Amino acid sequence: MATQEGGSGVPAGGEADVTDEVADLFRALGRQIKVARARAGMSQKELGDRPRSGEETISSVERGRRTPQPELLRTVDELLECGGLLAAAAEDAERARARRRVRHPEWFRDYARLERDAVEINFYNNHDIPGLLQTERRARALYEMRKPLLDEETIEHRVTSRMGRQEILTSWPPPMVSAVIEETVLRRPLGGREVHGEQLEQLLKLGQLRNVELQVMPTDRSEHAGMGGAFVLLTPKGKAQLGYTEAQNSSRLITDPEEVRILAARYGSIRGQALTMRESLSLIENLLGER
Template identity: 40%
Template sequence: MGEVFLPGNHRYLGNQFMMWRQEAGMTREEVAEAVGYSAEMVRSVEQGRRACPPRMAEIADELFGARGKLKAGLSYLTREKFPARTRDYIRHEAESVSIWSYECVLIPGLLQTEEYAQALIGGRCPAMDEETVAERVAARMERKQLFTRKPPVEFSFVIYEAALRTPMGGAAVHKRQLLQLLEVGSLRNVALQVLPFSRVLSGALSGSLVILETRDHVRMSLAEGQQVSLLTSDSNEVHVMTESYAKFRMEAFNAEESAQFIQRLVDEL
C-alpha cells in the first residue's frame, strides 16, 4: 500500500513538534528518553506517519519550553476511523463502480451487522479500548452507504461455507447476520453466492480477496491475511486475483441456490 500518512492536522502537529524540538536543541534520541517512547516513534510523529500521543505532546511541551503552544494542538486532532493498513483500500472503495469480494472465514465487512462487527472487532487481541471499538464499528456501518449510492455500485460476493457456519457473537447474532445476508442478497445490484464445502478449491483456502474497479476504470486487488493487507493495481497481480475469483464463483452455488442454502442455515438455528 505504500507509506501511510495521517490527515493534515496530525502532520501539522508533527511538524510543530519537530520545530520546537530543534529550537530546544534536542535530538530525537534525547526526546525519546524523556517522553518514554522510541526515537523511531518520535521520527514517525514528526514526519506525519504516526499520531502524536497526548502524553508525548504534554511532556514535550514542558521539555521544549513551548508554554502550552504544542499541547494546544491536541484538541484539533481527529481519530482515524480505520486501521492504517486498510485506509488506502477504503478510500478507493468509496469511489468504486464495482466490487467483487471473496471471503473464506468471516462475513465480508460490507455485509456485517452491527452486532457481528461488534463481536468481531471487540474480540480482537490485543484488546482495544471501548471508544476505539465503537468508532471502528460505526465506520464499518457507514460503508454500507455504498449499497444505495447513485449511480449504483455493482457487487459480487462469494462466501465460503465455513464463514456462514461460524456463530460469531452467539446463536442469536449469528441468525440475524444470516438474515441480513438474505436481505442484501435480494438487492438488484448485489450477487451473493455460497461456495460449499463440497466444491471448495485449494486456492479458496488461502485467504480473502477483493477486486474493485474505480470510476476511472482502474482495477485494483486486495489480498488479506493475519495483520497484512496488500492493495495493488499491478496488472499481473490483478489478473491472477481475477482468475482466482472467477474460479471460486464458477464453483459456487448460483444466487438462488445460495439463498436457499442460507435459509436452511437460518431454519436450523
C-alpha cells in the same frame, strides 16, 4: 503495512467541533435513558433483554460510550413510557451518527477511499463475511473478540466506520457487488446464536438488491480455486481494476496488471465452483431455519 490505528491530527474544517457536539448529544441521551430506567425501577439487564440489545449495550449507551441506534431509542421510549421524548431524538441521533468523523485505521484508509469511488467490488472470503455486508452487532462482536484487546472507544469508532462504509450499497448509482462466502463461515455463530441469526437475515435481505450477488462455496467441493486465501477485486470509477488482501496484521493493495489479472481469473473459477445465487440464498434460508 502494519495494522495500527492512525495517529494523524484532526483536519481543518471543524471536525473536532462536530465530533464533540455528537459526543455531547449521545451522552445527554444516555443520561435520559438512565433516568427513565431508574424511574421505571428496571435494571440494565432487564432493559437490555427487552429490545434484545443486552446489558452491556445499555450500560455503554447510558455512559455515552456507544452510539444509541434510532431503533433502540424508539423501543426504549415505548418500554420506559417516555412519551415520545427519546423517539423524537431518533432522527437527530441518526444525523449525528452520520456527521461523526469516520476514522479508519491508517493501514485501511487507501482501500476505503478507493471503495467509496468503486463501480464494482468483488469479495472472496474464506473465514468471515465481508465488512460491507456485516450487521452492526456482528461487527461489534468481532472487534470485541480481537486479541490483543481493543479499548471501548476504538471499538466504537471502528464499528461506526464500518457501518458508514455500507452507505455505498444504497447510494446512486450503487456499485455492483459480488461476494463468495464459505459455507463454514455461515455455520459458525460468531457473536452468539442471536447475532448470527440477524447476520443471516441481513444476507438474505442484501441478496435481494439488484446490485448485490451472493454465492456460497459449499464444504463438499473436491476442488477449490481459493485455497490461496481471501482477497478483494475493486474497480474505482475511471480507473483500472486492482486487488486488495489482508492477513495477520498486514494489508496490500495490488496494482500490477498481471497480478490483478490472475486474481480476476481465480475469482471467476471460484464463482464457477460455488453454488448459484438462487442455491446460495436457499442454503442461507435453510441455515436460518436450523437455528
